[in-house]
Amino acid sequence: xxxxxxxxxxxxxxxxxxxxxxxxxxxxxxxxxxxxxxxxxxxxxxxxxxxxxxxxxxxxxxxxxxxxxxxxxxxxx
Numbered sequence: 001x002x003x004x005x006x007x008x009x010x011x012x013x014x015x016x017x018x019x020x021x022x023x024x025x026x027x028x029x030x031x032x033x034x035x036x037x038x039x040x041x042x043x044x045x046x047x048x049x050x051x052x053x054x055x056x057x058x059x060x061x062x063x064x065x066x067x068x069x070x071x072x073x074x075x076x077x
Contacts, residue, residue, distance in 0.1 A: 008016060 008019060011019075
């Protein structure tokens with residue numbers, strides 16, 4: 001590892017920046033892949049699905065209220 005670092009230090013700044021950018025993109029892709037993998041594993045869990053459906057109940061009530069209010073305004077009296 002020490003040899004690699006010394007070799008990189010001897011390179012011109014342009015090459016070092018290029019290496020930095022490539023490594024940053026590679027690490028970002030790996031982190032995004034791990035995040036998506038763990039997100040998929042968490043969403044398939046039955047306890048998580050129950051919790052999500054319970055968390056969304058107030059939003060469905062709000063949606064029903066908004067739709068009802070719109071229909072009452074748009075329907076002729």
